[in-house]
Each structure stands twice: as structure tokens, then as C-alpha cells.
Amino acid sequence: MKQFYLCNAFVFFFFLSNAQKVTISGYVTDLSTGEGLINANVYDLQKETGNVSNVYGFYSLTVPAGKAQIQYSFVGYEKQVLELDLKKDTVINIKLKLMGELDEVTVRANKSNVERSQMSMVELPTEKLDKLPLMLGEPDVLKVIQLLPGVQSGAEGTSGIYVRGGGPDQNLFLLDGVPVYNASHLFGFFSVFNPAAVKTVTLYKGGFPARFGGRLSSVVDIRMKEGNDQEFKGEFSIGLISSRFSIEGPIKKDKTSFIFSGRRTYADVLAQPFIVMANNRDNDVKTSAGYYFYDLNAKINHKFSDKSRLFLSTYAGRDKAYGRDKEHYNRDYGVRYTDSNNMGIEWGNITSALRWNYVYNPKLFSNVTLTYSDYKFDVSEEYKRTNNKDNTYDEDYFRYYSGINDLTAKVDFDYYPGGGHSIKFGASNIWHKFKPGVNHERTVGDYSETPSEKNDTIYGNKNVSAVEFSAFVEDNYDITSRLRANLGVHFSLFNVQNTTYTSLEPRLSLRYLLSDNLSLKASYTKMSQYIHLLSSSTISLPTDLWLPVTKDVKPQKSHQIALGAALKTGKGYDLTIEGFYKTMDNLIEYKEGASFTGVSKDWESKIEMGKGWSYGAEVMLEKKTGKTTGWLGYTLSWADRKFDNLNFGKKFPAKYDRRHDVSLVLTHEFSKKFDIGMVWVYGTGNAATIGKQRYEAMLPARGGYGYSDYDIVYYGERNSYRMPSYHRMDLSMNFHKQKKHGIRTWSVSLYNAYSRQNPFYLYWGSESVGAYDQNGKYYQTSKPALKQVSLFPVIPSISYTYKF
Numbered sequence: 001m002k003q004f005y006l007c008n009a010f011v012f013f014f015f016l017s018n019a020q021k022v023t024i025s026g027y028v029t030d031l032s033t034g035e036g037l038i039n040a041n042v043y044d045l046q047k048e049t050g051n052v053s054n055v056y057g058f059y060s061l062t063v064p065a066g067k068a069q070i071q072y073s074f075v076g077y078e079k080q081v082l083e084l085d086l087k088k089d090t091v092i093n094i095k096l097k098l099m100g101e102l103d104e105v106t107v108r109a110n111k112s113n114v115e116r117s118q119m120s121m122v123e124l125p126t127e128k129l130d131k132l133p134l135m136l137g138e139p140d141v142l143k144v145i146q147l148l149p150g151v152q153s154g155a156e157g158t159s160g161i162y163v164r165g166g167g168p169d170q171n172l173f174l175l176d177g178v179p180v181y182n183a184s185h186l187f188g189f190f191s192v193f194n195p196a197a198v199k200t201v202t203l204y205k206g207g208f209p210a211r212f213g214g215r216l217s218s219v220v221d222i223r224m225k226e227g228n229d230q231e232f233k234g235e236f237s238i239g240l241i242s243s244r245f246s247i248e249g250p251i252k253k254d255k256t257s258f259i260f261s262g263r264r265t266y267a268d269v270l271a272q273p274f275i276v277m278a279n280n281r282d283n284d285v286k287t288s289a290g291y292y293f294y295d296l297n298a299k300i301n302h303k304f305s306d307k308s309r310l311f312l313s314t315y316a317g318r319d320k321a322y323g324r325d326k327e328h329y330n331r332d333y334g335v336r337y338t339d340s341n342n343m344g345i346e347w348g349n350i351t352s353a354l355r356w357n358y359v360y361n362p363k364l365f366s367n368v369t370l371t372y373s374d375y376k377f378d379v380s381e382e383y384k385r386t387n388n389k390d391n392t393y394d395e396d397y398f399r400y401y402s403g404i405n406d407l408t409a410k411v412d413f414d415y416y417p418g419g420g421h422s423i424k425f426g427a428s429n430i431w432h433k434f435k436p437g438v439n440h441e442r443t444v445g446d447y448s449e450t451p452s453e454k455n456d457t458i459y460g461n462k463n464v465s466a467v468e469f470s471a472f473v474e475d476n477y478d479i480t481s482r483l484r485a486n487l488g489v490h491f492s493l494f495n496v497q498n499t500t501y502t503s504l505e506p507r508l509s510l511r512y513l514l515s516d517n518l519s520l521k522a523s524y525t526k527m528s529q530y531i532h533l534l535s536s537s538t539i540s541l542p543t544d545l546w547l548p549v550t551k552d553v554k555p556q557k558s559h560q561i562a563l564g565a566a567l568k569t570g571k572g573y574d575l576t577i578e579g580f581y582k583t584m585d586n587l588i589e590y591k592e593g594a595s596f597t598g599v600s601k602d603w604e605s606k607i608e609m610g611k612g613w614s615y616g617a618e619v620m621l622e623k624k625t626g627k628t629t630g631w632l633g634y635t636l637s638w639a640d641r642k643f644d645n646l647n648f649g650k651k652f653p654a655k656y657d658r659r660h661d662v663s664l665v666l667t668h669e670f671s672k673k674f675d676i677g678m679v680w681v682y683g684t685g686n687a688a689t690i691g692k693q694r695y696e697a698m699l700p701a702r703g704g705y706g707y708s709d710y711d712i713v714y715y716g717e718r719n720s721y722r723m724p725s726y727h728r729m730d731l732s733m734n735f736h737k738q739k740k741h742g743i744r745t746w747s748v749s750l751y752n753a754y755s756r757q758n759p760f761y762l763y764w765g766s767e768s769v770g771a772y773d774q775n776g777k778y779y780q781t782s783k784p785a786l787k788q789v790s791l792f793p794v795i796p797s798i799s800y801t802y803k804f
Helices: 002-019 126-131 141-145 266-279
Strands: 021-030 041-044 049-050 058-062 066-073 081-087 094-096 121-122 151-153 161-163 172-176 198-204 218-224 233-238 242-252 255-266 285-303 306-329 335-361 364-386 390-417 420-444 453-457 464-478 485-497 499-515 520-530 531-534 546-547 556-568 574-589 607-623 629-645 660-669 676-685 692-698 707-714 725-736 744-752 760-773 780-790 795-803
Touching: 021 390, 021 453, 049 058, 058 066, 058 390, 066 094, 081 464, 126 141, 126 198, 126 725, 141 198, 141 218, 161 218, 198 556, 266 285, 390 546, 420 546, 531 707
Parallel strands: 021 094, 172 218
Antiparallel strands: 021 058, 041 049, 041 066, 066 081, 121 198, 151 161, 198 218, 233 242, 233 795, 242 255, 255 285, 285 306, 306 335, 335 364, 364 390, 390 420, 420 453, 420 464, 464 485, 485 499, 499 520, 520 556, 531 546, 556 574, 574 607, 607 629, 629 660, 660 676, 676 725, 692 707, 725 744, 744 795, 760 780
């Protein structure tokens, strides 16, 4: 009987305790635009517990019933404190007002890095992009990411990134949750992300939450703006090589909004007058050529109710270079002929995402997503000679194209059970279609004895289909008031051509508060990657080929641990220190002497599989408030590779192994009308393999006497040479003026202000030297010398922007 009473008492107090809890939920948005504020703080001042809003601005907080003081805050916005008498679950939507006298860089600042359990993550202040020095007048998201600790750039001027010793294929670029396979324009010199359409940019270098998978080294999560649901806003900008615009506004106020933006270069337009002048000189020869790229972003969202919301976003981008020549001439007894030569190369991405948010109850938020991603590359060349008398022709035609196409369905949930838990879980399925390289050739007429036409592919099939499934669960759990953990697991399965791989990946992040301003952090992550990138270039070229795993080519794997500390000072400075160690398995590299030229079905025979290691330390000192803002970043790191049949089986430095990297980024606002920016970077030179000795090759046909026209070069160990160090300073000035309907800005920048001749690549040449013969007579001779090619001297640029 005693146990019966105890059991009833337990049940009574259990229901009583739950009855005394209520949940407040809703959205935190910007008052003037209606945009959801990500990671806004919702805090119970009496119980000293809180939560943050998710990527859509939704929040949920369970508190004791009765009187409560709930504070809503987001750095750069005015706080709101509500005095509530809570008796039941309540929906409260909050609109925060932007502070009037606010330095723009603080707008994107949010929850203190000291408090977050997440480490190795940086949120980019997108409002600062236009304040920094611009290359050719064009702000670039990825070029700013290159300035962060742990991130290295590739070749000078390009927007590729190498994160913590990883390769360029190990970065997952997400635009509204959709993978972007080629993030570069102009052969890598600009990224595809139009800053006018970007709302937030978050970089993860490690400690990856369980919801992310598929790449080893980083996740760049880019979210587009949703569109102002209060009033129409817009901007346009004109630079030296491109222009961009953006327009957003309500279709129905507080209900439906849109944003549409575009960007295009006009090098082809500027070149036309010169081409016309050249064509006018000779009526028998006509030439046309050009290059351009463009981006289009569009998004629309509709609120059915406080519980239901729909988003549709799309991106389309393309690069195209072309050249056409046509020549008329007489030959063979006055017969008129026409020779035409057409060349074209183009590549681009298309992405789309349809997302539906639904709030099942105050504690459960869901998001259902359908996405489409398509990347294509196409190059062609045609030479045709036409006999205008009898209309016969000779033709030689070549075309090569490749690409990758994804269709994804996924669902994820945010669950807020209370008790310090914030749980995310979900699943996704991706249907991949790889077009791993199709070569089409056609020869007609004199160039072939008989007309011929052939197709060749990497796999022997034009398309290779694969299915990738993943599921995850993660819990951001306040174990105590000082100890917080993010615990998670990610499961993935990949099936291609009757071969199946699976991976179970644990994720763990810990944060311990030593004080309100200082915390210690640690993380462990395991990652898997089921696609490889065949690349023979140091810059991001569209010919780089994405290929899935096979029976013999295994998935890439990595394990990474990180330890760190975060300090917040009272003077507006944030200091972050992290150390990391990462191992990578099943990396691929070309065999000695092999390259991907043309098309081959036996590509697996041309590669080696091996291991990689990277480790180091990163320091970032950041100032987010005041007239002067920016950061100082430093990275000390090592990155090595080891392949059994490369470099005699010994370890060697990775291509972008750099011992030291320094970045200093500063902006200073003198007034609302004038501000300046400065960037200075320094990096240890890249590792390179160069010839150490050259021998003249003898001719066996002559019994070893005489020499051929070819040299034999001895290269030594792989990547054993260090190129000269890299450093550069960029400067900018911005002049703002309030006009009747908006703000006008003139931006003037200097790229490489002191014209440092940084190495792009090295080659062996010769240089003149003086010498004396045995008779003491002076003469000039030459000796082998290592020559350096540099791309960019000082480059000035100017741009005009108008925001209304």
C-alpha cells in the first residue's frame, strides 16, 4: 500500500510540474523589412534561461507559468522586454527595430561566441562587403572568407578556398540549402554569389553539426534575402567590368514578398567597337569574340498563417567565351572558298529550392524541402571549309561536355522539449546524375578518307546515376548553467552501379563557461565524402571533373578534433584561439606523369589513393563595434600527403601547405559620408615541384652521339620547393551622400597597392651572366635560371552604387 501511495504521489507531482510549464513561441523579425533574424536571443530574465531563433527566425522557450520577464535581443537592434502573465502556451511574434546610430558591421553580430557550444564557425558580416577594398569594383563573398584564419586562397586573385589543409573539392557550398558545384566565374576570379541577394554567410571549418554531411573540410552556408514585406527597396551598382541590381518588396504587405537581383559583365560589349574597326579593314575577313558571365537570383515567400509559410528560390548563372572567324578567298582556278572557325566554352549552375515551414505546436517546427541543382560544362570547336561553287565542304568538329545533376527531397524538424534541450533531426535523399565527360568528334571531307563520327565517355555511359541517403539527429543541451554540449550523429548511404557504401558519423561539441566572458571549447567530427574531383590545375577551371566513388575508388573519410578558447573583453574585442588535428583517408592524386587530357574510360588507372594530415593553430582578434572595426587573423599550420607510389612512398607537403598566414582587415568610419578600408595579407609561399637538374637527351640512333631537341629534367621530391612568400595590401575609400530618394556611394579601391610582384607560377629559363675565358677576355654567356610569372600589379578600380 505504501508503494501504491508513493507511485500516485510521483504521478501527481509529475503532471503538476508539467502543468506549471508553458511555452512561448513565434518569430523574431526585422521591423522595417520583415526578414527573420537568425540566432536572436530570447531570454527569461527571472529564471536566467533562454534560447535562440532558428534559420527562419522561429523560436520556442518553455518557462514556468505565471509572471515572467522575457527579453528579445539581437545585436544592433533595440531590445524588447515583455512583462507577461503566462497561463497557457502563447504565440508572440516580435519585430525588433534597428538602432539608429549603428555602425553597419555590428548588424550581423549575434550571440556571443563565448556562449555558443559551436566552435570553428564564423558568421560573415555581409554588410561589410562594400566597405572593403574591391577587385575591379566587385565585392566578393568568397574573397572575404579567404581572409579568415584557417582559410587559404589558391592562385592569386581567385576565389577558391582551401580550409584546414583540405582540397578544393572538400568544401560544401550551399545556396538556400542547395549544393553549388562550381562556385566560380571568370576561371575562378569571382564567385557566383551576388552580394546584393545575400542575407547571411556562415562558414564551418570543424565541429560540424550533425545536419551537415557530404564534404570533409568546410561548409559555406549562404542564405538569400527573403524580400522586404513592408516597402519596396532596391539598389544598383556599376563597376569596371560588371554591373548589378536588386529589387525587393511586398506583393501583399505582411503576407507575400519577393526579391529579384541580377549581375552581368560587359567585357564583350566594350570589345565590340574594336572588333568592328578590325573587320572594316578587310571585307574578306570577319571576326567576332567575347566573354561574359551573369547571375540571376529570385525568391518569393508567402505566409499562409503564423503556422505555415512557403518559400521558392532559384539561381541561374552562366559563363560564356566565344570566338568566330570567317575568311573568304580565291583558289583553284578562281573558285571562291569560305573558311569558318567557331570556338565556344560555357559553364554554369542552376539551383532551385521549394521549402514549406509548418509549426505543429509551440515545441515542434518542421521544414520540408525539394531542391534541384544542375551544373554543366560544354566546350566545342568547329573548322569548316566550304566550296562556294558546288556547295561542298570539309569539316572537323569536336565537342566535350560534362556535368552533374541533383534532385533532393528532405525533411527536418526543430524540437524544443524544454529542460535545456534543443533538438534537430531529419532525413534527406539525393538522386545524383553524373555526366562524367562525353567527347563527340565528327570529321567530313578531306580531313578523313571516309566521314567519321564517334562518342567516348569516362564510364562508357553518358550518364551515371547514384542515390545518396542521409539522416541525422543532434541535441544542443545545457547540461548545467556552465556546461553545454551539442551531441549528434549523421548516417549516410551511397549507392552507385551496384556498389553501396555506408557511414555512421558521430559529432560532439562542448563548451564550458569559466566566466561570463571566457569559455573553453572542444569538438570531434567524423565526415565522409562520396564524390571526387579530378583536377589538373591550380585554379578552379570548369574542366575539373566531378566523379562518384566506384568499387575500387573508396569514399574520402576524415576525423577532426579541435580545442579552443573564446574571450570577450569589455572594450568590444573578441578573441578566439583554436588548435586542430585532422586526418584524411582515400584522397586521390594523379600518378607520376599522368594527366586528364582528352577522355578516357580507364581514369581509375591514372590515379593513386592515399592519406592526408593537417594540424595547426588559429587566432582571431575581432573588433565589432565603434568607428574602427575589423579583425586580425593568424594561422600556423601543416598539411601533408602520403601515397604509396608517389614521392617514393614518403610524406610530402600538400600543394597549399603554408606555415604562416596573416590577415589584417580594418575599416574606419570618419563620418556618415566617408569611410576607408584596408586589407593586408601575408602567406608563406606555396609548395611546388620544380626541376632541379636538366640533362640533354642523347640520340640512340646515332650510337649515343649527338643530342636530341628534348631535355630530361630531374624533379626531386614532390613539393619540396617553396615559392617566394605572398603579401599584398588593398586600400579603399567610400564616399556616401544622401539623395532625395536614397544613398549614393562612390567607391575607389587599389588592389595590391604597393605593386608586390607575387609569384603565380615558376619556370626554368636563362639569364645572361658575365665570364672570363682562359685568356682573361670578358664575354657574355647564359646560365639556367628560375623565372617567376606574376599576374597583378597595382590595379585601381571605381564603382558607383545607389540604394533606394
